[in-house]
Amino acid sequence: MGETKQLSVSAIKNGTVIDHIPADTLFSVINILGLENISNQITFGTNLESKKFGKKGIIKVAGIYFSEKEINKIALVAPAARLNIIRDYEVVEKHQLTIPDEVAGIVKCFNPACITNHEPVTTRFRIISKDPLRLKCHYCEKITDEEHLTII
Numbered sequence: 505m506g507e508t509k510q511l512s513v514s515a516i517k518n519g520t521v522i523d524h525i526p527a528d529t530l531f532s533v534i535n536i537l538g539l540e541n542i543s544n545q546i547t548f549g550t551n552l553e554s555k556k557f558g559k560k561g562i563i564k565v566a567g568i569y570f571s572e573k574e575i576n577k578i579a580l581v582a583p584a585a586r587l588n589i590i591r592d593y594e595v596v597e598k599h600q601l602t603i604p605d606e607v608a609g610i611v612k613c614f615n616p617a618c619i620t621n622h623e624p625v626t627t628r629f630r631i632i633s634k635d636p637l638r639l640k641c642h643y644c645e646k647i648t649d650e651e652h653l654t655i656i
């Protein structure tokens with residue numbers, strides 16, 4: 505018999521597992537999804553060993569099925585993440601994420617003079633390129649690129 509597989513974070517019966525999150529963006533993902541406002545059981549782990557990443561994070565939310573649109577909000581910070589839908593302990597669906605065409609309130613505008621950096625205005629961008637990532641601000645029209653990407 506081969507090596508036994510042990511889960512670092514317990515299996516869930518029903519709900520959502522978001523796997524393959526880079527270890528260093530796990531807490532951004534938690535914020536973007538607003539998990540602090542959810543009263544369901546949430547378990548997560550980070551700095552777990554991963555063959556693909558070296559280290560990865562994982563989040564399990566019992567009893568909640570996120571829409572793909574909601575989950576795609578995290579694509580900017582966790583592009584390789586997988587959304588797994590669990591029903592009765594089985595993975596019944598597995599989705600890759602897609603970077604959306606627009607993002608609101610996740611990324612900071614790179615332009616220091618932008619209104620979003622001075623007034624309580626939610627940032628808004630159109631994604632004009634996905635690889636490399638380039639975001640155009642709805643307010644000042646300046647481009648924020650991957651190198652200058654700061655998560656709010």
Ligand code: CTP
Nearest residue numbers: 511514515516517521523586588590593594595
């Ligand atoms: N999982 C869980 N509870 C279950 C079933 C699965 O928490 N009842 C978790 C697994 O621990 C894993 C993820 O859901 O982190 C996806 O499960 P599975 O597809 O079985 O694992 P892998 O094949 O390792 O996934 P991948 O192909 O995405 O690497």
Ligand code: ZN
Nearest residue numbers: 613618641644
């Ligand atoms: Zn701007």
